[in-house]
Amino acid sequence: xxxxxxxxxxxxxxxxxxxxxxxxxxxxxxxxxxxxxxxxxxxxxxxxxxxxxxxxxxxxxxxxxxxxxxxxxxxxxxxxxxxxxxxxxxxxxxxxxxxxxxxxxxxxxxxxxxxxxxxxxxxxxxxxxxxxxxxxxxxxxxxxxxxxxxxxxxxxxxxxxxxxxxxxxxxxxxxxxxxxxxxxxxxxxxxxxxxxxxxxxxxxxxxxxxxxxxxxxxxxxxxxxxxxxxxxxxxxxxxxxxxxxxxxxxxxxxxxxxxxxxxxxxxxxxxxxxxxxxxxxxxxxxxxxxxxxxxxxxxxxxxxxxxxxxxxxxxxxxxxxxxxxxxxxxxxxxxxxxxxxxxxxxx
Ligand code: 5AD
Ligand code: SF4
Ligand code: FES
Numbered sequence: 001x002x003x004x005x006x007x008x009x010x011x012x013x014x015x016x017x018x019x020x021x022x023x024x025x026x027x028x029x030x031x032x033x034x035x036x037x038x039x040x041x042x043x044x045x046x047x048x049x050x051x052x053x054x055x056x057x058x059x060x061x062x063x064x065x066x067x068x069x070x071x072x073x074x075x076x077x078x079x080x081x082x083x084x085x086x087x088x089x090x091x092x093x094x095x096x097x098x099x100x101x102x103x104x105x106x107x108x109x110x111x112x113x114x115x116x117x118x119x120x121x122x123x124x125x126x127x128x129x130x131x132x133x134x135x136x137x138x139x140x141x142x143x144x145x146x147x148x149x150x151x152x153x154x155x156x157x158x159x160x161x162x163x164x165x166x167x168x169x170x171x172x173x174x175x176x177x178x179x180x181x182x183x184x185x186x187x188x189x190x191x192x193x194x195x196x197x198x199x200x201x202x203x204x205x206x207x208x209x210x211x212x213x214x215x216x217x218x219x220x221x222x223x224x225x226x227x228x229x230x231x232x233x234x235x236x237x238x239x240x241x242x243x244x245x246x247x248x249x250x251x252x253x254x255x256x257x258x259x260x261x262x263x264x265x266x267x268x269x270x271x272x273x274x275x276x277x278x279x280x281x282x283x284x285x286x287x288x289x290x291x292x293x294x295x296x297x298x299x300x301x302x303x304x305x306x307x308x309x310x311x312x313x314x315x316x317x318x319x320x321x322x323x324x325x326x327x328x329x330x331x332x333x334x335x336x337x338x339x340x341x342x343x344x345x346x347x
Contacts, residue, residue, distance in 0.1 A: 063109025201244020257286030
């Protein structure tokens with residue numbers, strides 16, 4: 001039998017692959033569909049047919065960091081900046097609840113305007129609405145993470161971006177890979193559901209390092225993992241670089257499902273920004289989460305991580321309907337729960 005098919009069968013049966021085997025699967029382009037189908041079966045077995053929706057509130061595009069790939073980097077003077085008030089953020093969460101979301105993700109650049117006391121106020125008010133809260137606001141101290149946990153934030157999202165330390169520190173100037181890993185460890189210690197993930201197709205990123213990313217995610221026992229292709233933004237130093245490969249990003253995601261069974265895996269916005277119906281393809285290759293945008297008005301356009309971002313001219317109501325339709329078209333249903341990790345896998 002074909003070696004690749006054998007490896008896919010091994011992954012589906014044992015959920016254990018060696019680094020070399022992961023590399024071979026990532027390099028293969030002939031049996032991608034078999035890989036995706038195997039991940040789809042594992043998804044169905046461990047997390048079922050329900051798709052979890054998280055309403056994404058992009059509340060500030062101001063960032064003190066300078067990541068080379070990102071449109072929100074502080075040196076991008078072309079971007080008009082915005083910052084929502086505490087009341088506006090709470091109001092968007094209330095509206096998200098009205099659209100039937102059970103979780104909101106509060107995401108921003110690293111913006112120090114939102115002090116611990118402001119964030120605690122926002123989180124406390126939103127928790128009163130009986131919503132689960134995911135924070136995605138970057139690198140903080142243990143004490144800050146602890147403060148947000150004490151007001152019952154449920155989850156925290158912080159992508160490692162890449163486990164290649166040199167690449168990370170080249171692309172995220174002034175940031176330390178050690179500190180990023182410390183953040184993930186602190187969050188886990190504090191009892192958050194921890195989300196991480198990586199970019200695929202960064203300049204100088206190797207297939208080998210993507211295999212290391214996958215093994216790292218397994219090692220830290222992440223509860224949620226988002227993978228997105230790199231999309232060059234012309235207002236950044238990487239504007240002329242090659243874009244990431246959509247199918248390679250789906251392969252990374254499918255392998256994550258095969259090895260990490262019951263975690264939550266989003267079909268990412270970047271995937272669909274690169275390829276029409278990219279999220280539906282991802283949902284059929286291991287993903288079980290979608291994070292529709294619930295930010296209102298022109299802010300969506302201004303949260304310009306990369307060009308071609310979907311939904312920038314749409315309303316929360318429209319996206320909610322659109323995503324329901326896409327989910328039912330592939331024979332799946334929208335979950336009505338808060339969508340915590342199911343922990344169905346007994347390894
Ligand atoms: N292409 C794709 N994803 C990007 N992100 C930032 N810039 C880009 C880009 N140019 C991702 C990062 C970050 C998340 C919020 O957006 O992975 O963690
Ligand atoms: Fe800021 Fe995050 Fe963009 Fe880096 S990736 S510049 S930390 S918003
Ligand atoms: Fe926004 Fe489809 S999810 S338009």
